[in-house]
Structure formats: structure tokens, C-alpha cells
Amino acid sequence: MGTALLGLIGPIVGGVAVVLTTYWTTRPKALAEARKFEAEADRTRAETTKILAEIDVRRPSVAPQDTTPKGWSVSGSVPEDYEVGLDLEVFSVGRASAYIRSRHENPAGYAGLVQTIKADDYRGTRLQVTAMVKARDVVGWAGVWMRVDDAHDHTLAFDNMQNPERRIAGSVGWRRYSIALDIPENAAYINFGAVMERTGQIWLDDVRVNVVDDSVPVTDITSRFPRHPVNLDFENGTY
Structure with missing residues (x-):
């Protein structure tokens, strides 16, 4: 066995x-x-x-539109949910304004009106974009925006007024809004315009792009980030 x-x-x-x-x-x-x-x-x-x-x-416009103002284009996460065009009856100065409005009651994402220029003539300067904006029943938010990119499409500076203290919401009459960014020496492109999220309508008019001095504060969102980590042990309380 x-x-x-x-x-x-x-x-x-x-x-x-x-x-x-x-x-x-x-x-x-x-x-x-x-x-x-x-x-x-x-x-x-x-x-x-x-x-x-x-x-x-x-993201560019999903399709060229006859209503898009000459020299401008449409961008955004879901631009097809919005309409962009010219308004010959509502304007701040001159004879026309541009508008962005939602196409239905539940638009997704956001849409923006954008113009892109080369940064060659603005490197080393502080650039300010101002515009007259009027809003009607904006449920989300809207704002003037500017983004500076390098030759590889890396964002160098950016502001879109999304901060709760600066954003446009609800119904507001014509008012001038401004943003300012420093244009680095390695900048290649400058993008600027207006943006709106969710339902409502905004009008954009009398856009101005000017070099300004240091007395005009920079509104760059990225400049607000801390240079070093803070409160890593969570011992400094709350806001």
C-alpha cells in the first residue's frame, strides 16, 4: 500500500x-x-x-454660417446648441452688434465668438480687450475672454470672466467689460471674443484691443494659482 x-x-x-x-x-x-x-x-x-x-x-464651428460676423468664428464645447449672428436692431454704437443665443431650453456646454490674431506685434506687452456687452435672461454665465497660446497650442495666459464676482448673468444693459493679459515673448497667437453658457442671449459690440501700461491690472486666471502647495495637513481651517 x-x-x-x-x-x-x-x-x-x-x-x-x-x-x-x-x-x-x-x-x-x-x-x-x-x-x-x-x-x-x-x-x-x-x-x-x-x-x-x-x-x-x-473646437471650431460645426459648419460655416452665413450669419457669423466677418473675421470671426464660432468655438465652444457644443456650438451647435447656440446661434451666433449679427443684430441690426440692437447695438451700442454704429449700426450692428454680434450676438450669441441658445437655440433651445436645454443647451449643452457653451459657445464662444472668437477672433485669432498673430502675437508678433504684441510680445512683451500687456494687452487689454474691452467690449460693450448686453445680456438677457442668461441662466448660466457669460463674459469677454482672451487666451494666449504658443506655437504648440499650449495656453500661456487666459481669462474668461467665469469668476462669480466678474461673470455676466441674468439681464444687464449695455456695459463695458475688460480683461488684460501679459503677452509672453514665446507667444504665437492671441484669441479673444465673448462666451456664453446655457440659456439666454448676449450682444457684443465695440470691441477694442489695446496695449496698456502696468497701471492696468492683469486678470490672468493662471496668475492666481499659488506658486507652492499649501495646507497639505489640513490644519489651517477652512475658508
Whole structure:
């Protein structure tokens, strides 16, 4: 019986040994493959996020529209939910204004009116964009905006008045709004215009782009970020 039992146990032990040997010899390779797949997944997620961010910021109009003011274009996350055009009856100065309005009661994202110019003549200066804006029943928010990009489409400076203290909302009569950004030496393009999110309508008129001195404060959103981390142990209370 002992011989028979040994005969049965021998192949089992041998099989286990083979499995264990195979496991320990292939485990590093399997882990390496797993890490490789995980790294590729992380890279794919990062690239997808970047693509979505680029689409969100720089997506052009879904189709050329006859109503788009000459020299301007439409951008935004879901521009097809909005209408952009000229208004020959409502204006601040002259004979016309531009407008952005929602096409239905539940628009997604936002839409913007944008003009892009080369930064060559403005490098090293502080540039101010001002515009007359009128709003009617804006449920989300609206604002004048400007973004400075380098040659690789990396954002160098940006402001869109989204801050609660500066945004345009509700119904507001004609009023001049302004933003100002420093134009770095590596700037390639300057984008500016107006933006609106959700329902309502805004009118844009008498846009001005001027170089200003240091007495005009910069409104760059990115300049408000702290240079170093703060309150990492959460011991400094709350706002």
C-alpha cells in the first residue's frame, strides 16, 4: 500500500512542482506585461483627456454660417446648441452688434465668438480687450475672454470672466467689460471674443484691443494659482 500511495503522490508532487516552477519563472514576465498594459491604459486615458480638453477649448464651428460676423468664428464645447449672428436692431454704437443665443431650453456646454490674431506685434506687452456687452435672461454665465497660446497650442495666459464676482448673468444693459493679459515673448497667437453658457442671449459690440501700461491690472486666471502647495495637513481651517 505504501508503494501504491507513493506511486500516486509522486505524480501529484511532480505536477505541483511544475506548476510552482512555471508560476515563479513566468510571474516576473506576467507582472511586466501587466505593468506594460497598465502604463498603456494610463497613457491612453491621458491622451483622451488631452484630446477632449483641446476639443473643449479649440473646437471650431460645426459648419460655416452665413450669419457669423466677418473675421470671426464660432468655438465652444457644443456650438451647435447656440446661434451666433449679427443684430441690426440692437447695438451700442454704429449700426450692428454680434450676438450669441441658445437655440433651445436645454443647451449643452457653451459657445464662444472668437477672433485669432498673430502675437508678433504684441510680445512683451500687456494687452487689454474691452467690449460693450448686453445680456438677457442668461441662466448660466457669460463674459469677454482672451487666451494666449504658443506655437504648440499650449495656453500661456487666459481669462474668461467665469469668476462669480466678474461673470455676466441674468439681464444687464449695455456695459463695458475688460480683461488684460501679459503677452509672453514665446507667444504665437492671441484669441479673444465673448462666451456664453446655457440659456439666454448676449450682444457684443465695440470691441477694442489695446496695449496698456502696468497701471492696468492683469486678470490672468493662471496668475492666481499659488506658486507652492499649501495646507497639505489640513490644519489651517477652512475658508
